[in-house]
Amino acid sequence: MTKKSPETVARKKRRRFNREAIAAYLFIAPTMLGLFMFYIFPAIASFALSFTRWNGISTPEFVGLENLIKLFTDSSFLRSIINTAVFTFVSVPFTVIIAILIAVMLNQKIKGIVFYRTLYFLPVVTMPVAVGMVWKWLYNTDYGLINYVLGMLHLPQPSWLFDPKISLLSVIIVYIWMSVGNNIILILAGLQGIEKSYYEAAEIDGASRFRKFFSITLPLLTPTIFFVFITGMISSLQVFDLLFVMIGNSTALLEPLRTIVYGVYESGFKYGEMGIASAQAFILFVAILLMTIIQFIFQKKWVYYDS
Numbered sequence: 163m164t165k166k167s168p169e170t171v172a173r174k175k176r177r178r179f180n181r182e183a184i185a186a187y188l189f190i191a192p193t194m195l196g197l198f199m200f201y202i203f204p205a206i207a208s209f210a211l212s213f214t215r216w217n218g219i220s221t222p223e224f225v226g227l228e229n230l231i232k233l234f235t236d237s238s239f240l241r242s243i244i245n246t247a248v249f250t251f252v253s254v255p256f257t258v259i260i261a262i263l264i265a266v267m268l269n270q271k272i273k274g275i276v277f278y279r280t281l282y283f284l285p286v287v288t289m290p291v292a293v294g295m296v297w298k299w300l301y302n303t304d305y306g307l308i309n310y311v312l313g314m315l316h317l318p319q320p321s322w323l324f325d326p327k328i329s330l331l332s333v334i335i336v337y338i339w340m341s342v343g344n345n346i347i348l349i350l351a352g353l354q355g356i357e358k359s360y361y362e363a364a365e366i367d368g369a370s371r372f373r374k375f376f377s378i379t380l381p382l383l384t385p386t387i388f389f390v391f392i393t394g395m396i397s398s399l400q401v402f403d404l405l406f407v408m409i410g411n412s413t414a415l416l417e418p419l420r421t422i423v424y425g426v427y428e429s430g431f432k433y434g435e436m437g438i439a440s441a442q443a444f445i446l447f448v449a450i451l452l453m454t455i456i457q458f459i460f461q462k463k464w465v466y467y468d469s
Contacts, residue, residue, distance in 0.1 A: 205447070211440035218436050229441040240444070243418045245330060249421065250398040253334045255343070258390055260338065262344035266344065266379070269353045279350070284344040294407030296334045297324070320357065323408065326418040333408055333419060345390045351381070352386030384465045392457060400448055402427065422446045 214222035214227055233239045268279055285293065300307050301322035309319040324330040360378045369377070402423040409415045409424075422442055430439030 208440045216436040217434040264348040283343040290403040
């Protein structure tokens with residue numbers, strides 16, 4: 163049997179590597195093509211259009227920073243920034259806290275636990291449009307179920323959506339109800355990944371339930387909490403469909419509930435100002451990017467990765 167030369171062996175290895183590389187590229191090609199066509203290219207085009215005046219039909223006209231200057235001197239856009247910030251900084255922490263508490267309860271061995279897990283997850287698989295329509299009826303000042311129950315209890319019956327002081331809070335409640343189920347599933351998975359030996363050792367030392375929760379459960383759950391926090395923040399900053407349904411044709415609800423994404427829709431598809439819409443989308447992209455980077459920087463101070 164003749165011994166193969168090192169050059170022949172190296173050549174065969176290169177050919178095998180090339181075949182494997184070609185096969186790998188072919189497998190990821192559909193995903194990469196979709197990513198480029200529906201995400202990367204539109205993002206680049208939107209960035210370019212943010213410096214133009216364009217109605218979607220005519221040839222774009224380069225206007226430089228005019229769109230950005232116009233936005234930051236527009237009271238409606240500034241209001242949308244405030245509404246989006248309030249929506250995010252209120253909804254995300256409450257969603258995470260509620261999800262942690264419910265997930266801890268659902269992690270116990272109790273009768274009918276599968277039913278309760280399914281019950282909490284149902285809002286996640288419900289279309290936001292359907293959720294918005296149902297809750298809009300529940301919030302109805304005259305005929306809504308919530309005010310009907312409050313009236314029976316002789317309690318104040320607020321105008322949930324038409325009172326500017328509480329309208330945004332009313333939508334935040336709906337968003338939390340709709341989003342908490344997905345976070346529960348993720349946190350529940352994180353809870354079940356914690357080694358039981360930690361709890362057994364704590365019980366031997368006589369630790370209470372609260373002590374075990376704050377000293378074992380919460381620290382070991384921080385990677386999952388961090389992931390839930392990041393995804394929740396990105397989702398809440400882009401909220402649109404729920405608000406769109408609940409605002410409807412009401413001009414009275416528009417300003418108290420206006421968000422950046424709603425402004426993108428309004429400028430681009432209602433008034434045909436694609437340049438302004440693209441500029442708002444670019445500002446939102448920068449805001450999401452900066453907030454994500456900041457959270458990744460500070461996660462080193464509070465996220466514990468069990469090695």
